Amino acid sequence: MSRFWSPIVHSLTPYVAGEQPVISGLVKLNTNESPYGPSPLALEAISQATADTLRLYPDPTARDLRAAIAESFGLDANEVFVGNGSDEVLAHTFQGLLNHDGPLLFPDITYSFYPTYCRLYGIAFQQIPVDGEMRVRLDDYRRPCGAIILPNPNAPTGIGLPLAEVESLLRDRPDQVVVIDEAYVDFGGESAVPLVRHYPNLLVIQTLSKSRGLAGLRVGFAVGQRPLIEALERVKDSFNSYPLDRLALAGALAAWKDREWFERHRELIVASRQRLAAALRELGFEVLPSSANFLFARHPGKVGAVLAGELRSRKILVRRFSAARIEDFLRISIGTDEECDRLLAALGEILQ
Numbered sequence: 601m602s603r604f605w606s607p608i609v610h611s612l613t614p615y616v617a618g619e620q621p622v623i624s625g626l627v628k629l630n631t632n633e634s635p636y637g638p639s640p641l642a643l644e645a646i647s648q649a650t651a652d653t654l655r656l657y658p659d660p661t662a663r664d665l666r667a668a669i670a671e672s673f674g675l676d677a678n679e680v681f682v683g684n685g686s687d688e689v690l691a692h693t694f695q696g697l698l699n700h701d702g703p704l705l706f707p708d709i710t711y712s713f714y715p716t717y718c719r720l721y722g723i724a725f726q727q728i729p730v731d732g733e734m735r736v737r738l739d740d741y742r743r744p745c746g747a748i749i750l751p752n753p754n755a756p757t758g759i760g761l762p763l764a765e766v767e768s769l770l771r772d773r774p775d776q777v778v779v780i781d782e783a784y785v786d787f788g789g790e791s792a793v794p795l796v797r798h799y800p801n802l803l804v805i806q807t808l809s810k811s812r813g814l815a816g817l818r819v820g821f822a823v824g825q826r827p828l829i830e831a832l833e834r835v836k837d838s839f840n841s842y843p844l845d846r847l848a849l850a851g852a853l854a855a856w857k858d859r860e861w862f863e864r865h866r867e868l869i870v871a872s873r874q875r876l877a878a879a880l881r882e883l884g885f886e887v888l889p890s891s892a893n894f895l896f897a898r899h900p901g902k903v904g905a906v907l908a909g910e911l912r913s914r915k916i917l918v919r920r921f922s923a924a925r926i927e928d929f930l931r932i933s934i935g936t937d938e939e940c941d942r943l944l945a946a947l948g949e950i951l952q
Contacts, residue, residue, distance in 0.1 A: 634813035686820030700746030758890030788891035
């Protein structure tokens with residue numbers, strides 16, 4: 601603490617990101633990164649963009665990237681917003697669209713950045729409990745509020761919501777912004793993007809970090825009708841007109857266009873997820889149904905912190921949260937089959 605801090609700094613509880621240690625031989629299953637490198641076309645585009653043009657500012661509108669994303673969804677480029685990772689897109693969304701007289705609603709077990717943003721921007725919020733099976737019940741969101749944000753699939757549970765239920769909520773709440781955070785949708789969720797043209801209160805946020813293997817490049821985007829996108833642009837241009845550099849724009853555009861790479865590696869991750877879930881259940885784990893690139897699991901005979909520590913001692917990292925109701929769960933990112941086998945072998949030793 602310092603006497604030079606602004607008052608708000610004293611009240612903040614910053615988000616704690618997953619570890620990024622540099623340890624030889626580490627099996628890193630703690631931050632939901634892709635176990636595969638990005639598209640070779642993306643790497644080539646980044647290489648070509650590493651040129652004398654780096655002395656020039658990048659396109660502040662990310663015109664080509666927005667156009668490519670819009671075309672794939674059958675939208676107009678003016679209905680797409682891009683930012684420095686979906687976290688920045690979320691930050692602008694919280695500030696520009698979710699701060700109203702009523703409270704913002706989101707699940708009590710969800711992405712832990714949501715309450716951090718609320719405290720940063722002075723947004724009143726209510727955390728709605730998930731049910732005993734860790735599922736979001738949309739009927740609980742039919743109450744007075746200022747706005748709603750829902751991750752679909754949810755994190756850290758991995759459980760997805762049917763699109764029909766999302767649309768029902770949108771119909772019931774026409775006067776509130778509803779944000780659907782789809783960071784993990786490509787691994788089995790139902791995207792709400794097709795609903796954008798029908799609901800002016802809907803904003804959908806996605807990322808290239810997971811299914812495109814570009815976590816290190818930091819590119820995220822939002823789609824919505826023009827008034828919502830304009831709000832994000834106004835916030836962005838009051839903060840940083842150049843959120844994506846030339847390398848990020850080039851790599852993201854190439855990765856987005858490489859549909860073959862995307863589909864092939866998504867299928868590999870989904871297959872590994874199913875295989876790992878079955879093996880964990882054979883070891884006695886309770887494994888929640890996942891539509892994401894991770895599993896959320898606990899063992900009735902092991903304390904979560906102890907189990908995570910035992911794995912760490914074997915150079916295997918998983919993510920554990922200390923929040924009530926989930927402190928014994930481990931969030932396990934889907935790695936390669938070899939990495940998953942190392943995890944299973946270690947768990948077999950520990951559980952013996």
